[in-house]
Structure formats: structure tokens, C-alpha cells
Amino acid sequence: xxxxxxxxxxxxxxxxxxxxxxxxxxxxxxxxxxxxxxxxxxxxxxxxxxxxxxxxxxxxxxxxxxxxxxxxxxxxxxxxxxxxxxxxxxxxxxxxxxxxxxxxxxxxxxxxxxxxxxxxxxxxxxxxxxxxxxxxxxxxxxxxxxxxxxxxxxxxxxxxxxxxxxxxxxxxxxxxxxxxxxxxxxxxxxxxxxxxxxxxxxxxxxxxxxxxxxxxxxxxxx
Numbered sequence: 611x612x613x614x615x616x617x618x619x620x621x622x623x624x625x626x627x628x629x630x631x632x633x634x635x636x637x638x639x640x641x642x643x644x645x646x647x648x649x650x651x652x653x654x655x656x657x658x659x660x661x662x663x664x665x666x667x668x669x670x671x672x673x674x675x676x677x678x679x680x681x682x683x684x685x686x687x688x689x690x691x692x693x694x695x696x697x698x699x700x701x702x703x704x705x706x707x708x709x710x711x712x713x714x715x716x717x718x719x720x721x722x723x724x725x726x727x728x729x730x731x732x733x734x735x736x737x738x739x740x741x742x743x744x745x746x747x748x749x750x751x752x753x754x755x756x757x758x759x760x761x762x763x764x765x766x767x768x769x770x771x772x773x774x775x776x777x778x779x780x781x782x783x784x785x786x787x788x789x790x791x792x793x794x795x796x797x798x799x800x801x802x803x804x805x806x807x808x809x810x811x812x813x814x815x816x817x818x819x820x821x822x823x824x825x826x827x828x829x830x831x832x
Contacts, residue, residue, distance in 0.1 A: 643695045645711055699724060705721060758796040
């Protein structure tokens with residue numbers, strides 16, 4: 611049976627910003643949608659346990675990275691069904707569709723490695739970038755296009771998505787991860803934009819301007 615498409619409220623969300631509306635902070639998404647696998651730190655390598663002083667610390671580390679992304683994005687993500695992050699052992703990866711975590715049925719999950727969080731590398735935001743790509747493309751529809759596939763949850767996002775294939779073909783990707791394919795191009799560019807904008811601006815100024823004019827432009831969300 612086909613998994614029903616998650617339903618999102620209209621992308622034009624309400625928030626307190628320049629327009630004086632109610633703003634949803636990234637911490638609200640973290641509280642609602644972030645989970646940790648059981649006995650995470652107990653089973654983690656010693657150096658990871660040394661990096662995190664208490665069980666909640668990995669969630670705090672992911673929350674700090676989520677705060678690098680705009681509040682309007684998290685407002686939209688919370689208006690959609692599904693779209694979780696689960697902190698785990700092993701590699702970071704994005705898993706579209708339904709699965710069960712700790713006995714709870716969830717769908718569309720960014721599995722974030724606690725090792726990546728301890729190292730403070732790009733991977734957590736990269737896999738969250740795949741989640742964002744999927745939801746901006748089709749609201750997380752398991753059979754729907756991602757933004758980088760040419761999708762778009764609104765006409766404005768559809769128009770913005772038309773530029774991505776051309777930017778990818780220019781081959782100015784910030785690193786080998788971004789060069790792998792267009793989905794990795796979007797996710798890695800977003801991660802580097804959040805963590806080291808100058809590095810992205812030097813390597814790939816056009817995707818840097820694209821991100822600044824879309825995800826990080828408040829008027830784009832209105």
C-alpha cells in the first residue's frame with residue numbers, strides 16, 4: 611500500500627519577524643522531531659562519551675546546528691507530517707518513507723551519527739539538508755520529487771528549483787561530496803553555507819547567492 615503523502619499547511623507560515631508575526635524557533639522542531647536511540651552514549655566509543663558529558667548533550671549539539679538555519683524553515687517543517695532526526699551510532703544518512711524507531715512509527719528520518727556530532731563535522735547538517743530538500747520539493751511525499759529533482763512545494767520553490775541543475779553543471783561544487791550528484795550538491799552546499807559561508811562563497815558563489823536569496827531570505831517565505 612502506498613504511504614500517504616504527508617500534509618503540510620501552506621508554506622507561507624506565520625512568524626514574528628519584520629512582518630511582526632509569531633516565529634517558531636528551531637528548538638520547537640528539535641523538541642517535537644528529534645529522537646535518540648536507546649543507550650546511545652553507553653554504546654558509543656569512549657572518545658564520544660568523553661566529548662559529551664551527559665545523555666542530552668548530543669541533542670543539544672544537533673540543536674545548535676539547527677539554529678544555523680532560518681526559523682521560517684522550521685515553522686514550515688513543523689507544519690508537515692513526519693520529518694524526524696534520530697541520533698544514532700554509525701553513519702549519518704537520510705531514509706525516506708516509513709520506519710519504526712523505539713517502537714514508534716515514523717517517516718522520513720535523518721539519521722544523524724553521534725560520532726559526527728562529536729567531531730563537529732558537516733555530516734549532521736548534510737543529512738538534515740536531504741530532509742529539507744525532500745520537504746521543500748514535495749512536503750515529504752514518499753513518491754514526490756525533492757527540490758533538487760525539480761520539485762517545489764509552492765510555485766516560488768518550483769521556480770527556484772529550476773536554477774539548481776544549471777548551477778550543479780557549472781562544476782564549482784565546494785568539495786567532492788557536493789560534486790557527487792545534485793542531491794548531495796544541495797545538501798553539502800547548505801551545510802557549508804551554515805558553517806563556513808566564506809568558504810562556499812569563494813568556491814561556488816552562485817549557489818551561495820541562491821541560498822541567500824531563497825532559504826535565508828525572509829521575504830521569500832512570506
